[in-house]
Amino acid sequence: KAGVTQTPRYLIKTRGQQVTLSCSPISGHRSVSWYQQTPGQGLQFLFEYFSETQRNKGNFPGRFSGRQFSNSRSEMNVSTLELGDSALYLCASSLADREYNEQFFGPGTRLTVL
């Protein structure tokens, strides 16, 4: 089975721009979660999508948004980029048809905001 894929792997943007990141989950996985990883704040939950619906949301401003398509692929968007948005953005997929299940992380998208 192919793993979780994320594109692009690296991205450089300037303040004020917007960015869209893509995540393709493992085949059969219906849940996709997004996390932001920074040296200062660690791994922080952004949101989770399940069957095209946002099921849960972390404490991030409205500039961060996402969506999920019928094939479970997910995108996240960050508008009006700030320097502090520089981070590794990880997506994780899971089966989510049981209460407990592991999450499989993709390699991440490294976003640098200049």
Next chain:
Amino acid sequence: GQQVMQIPQYQHVQEGEDFTTYCNSSTTLSNIQWYKQRPGGHPVFLIQLVKSGEVKKQKRLTFQFGEAKKNSSLHITATQTTDVGTYFCAGQRNGVEYGNKLVFGAGTILRVKS
């Protein structure tokens, strides 16, 4: 909101020594998961603990979940250079409203001197 504290932040050991990292949640968890992230890599699932007082072993790794389902530990016996990386605990809570959300500890960075 829910918090997961993890200590120590860093651990530098001589190869062959033991290593332990501890996690404590501010709320009762439905399960706790452990992940390992190698330098430059992404988190990789190690194990999930569900039951109160549960102990699981994977070769030299021993995982424990506290009786109150609020704390957990990972112990590595006789560390090897391949154990290098950051170890994260991540807690999940019961309830449909929490979905698949994981709250991560800050991680413990393990360095092994050969």
